[in-house]
Amino acid sequence: MAIYKGHRFTIDFDEAFSQGLVMVGEVSPDNEYQSREDRAAGRPARQRVDEVTGKRQWKATVTDPDEVKAKRASFEITLLADVQPVPTTSEVLPGMRPIELEGLTAEPKVAGQGEFKYQSYVFRATGFKAAAGGASKSSRTSGAAESTPKAA
Numbered sequence: 001m002a003i004y005k006g007h008r009f010t011i012d013f014d015e016a017f018s019q020g021l022v023m024v025g026e027v028s029p030d031n032e033y034q035s036r037e038d039r040a041a042g043r044p045a046r047q048r049v050d051e052v053t054g055k056r057q058w059k060a061t062v063t064d065p066d067e068v069k070a071k072r073a074s075f076e077i078t079l080l081a082d083v084q085p086v087p088t089t090s091e092v093l094p095g096m097r098p099i100e101l102e103g104l105t106a107e108p109k110v111a112g113q114g115e116f117k118y119q120s121y122v123f124r125a126t127g128f129k130a131a132a133g134g135a136s137k138s139s140r141t142s143g144a145a146e147s148t149p150k151a152a
Contacts, residue, residue: 008052008105008124016104016123019066021077022092023099027085030057030078050124055080062099080124087128101125 031045048057058079067073079085089097103126111120 006107008107011104011106011123013100013102013104013125013129016106016121017064017066017100019064021062021064021099021101023087023097024061024063024074025095027058027060027079027087029084030059050078050080053080055082058084077123085128089128100129102127102129 029045030048032048034043034045049055050057058081059076060079061074062077063074065073087097087099089099091097101123105124107122107124109120109122110117112118
């Protein structure tokens with residue numbers, strides 16, 4: 001039995017991010033590349049769609065407080081939803097809020113360049129859930145994430 005490229009493994013959020021995640025800023029559409037000519041012609045930007053689920057892709061910047069390497073602590077996540085997901089946790093600092101993801105899957109990938117390559121993961125989730133750090137949430141939304149692994 002072979003495991004093919006792009007396989008998504010189910011993983012518990014607490015196992016992947018033992019101290020949770022902090023979202024920095026807001027969720028925005030993940031648009032396809034638009035050339036200078038397309039912009040000049042006034043063509044609208046097209047939002048990316050996940051090839052497996054068929055859901056629209058949204059993006060947000062997050063920070064993993066458990067990551068020891070500063071360059072790998074903050075990264076962009078991709079949220080999968082028909083409508084723009086809105087986390088219901090309140091901000092702990094301006095523009096920063098704790099988040100947790102449910103229905104989490106991990107897809108292994110190689111990151112870095114040249115001789116400085118390392119194992120990384122693309123994380124995807126079915127939604128937000130209340131963060132362990134405090135603020136409560138009542139509604140659920142859909143999402144996905146990309147991250148690097150923890151140092152052993």
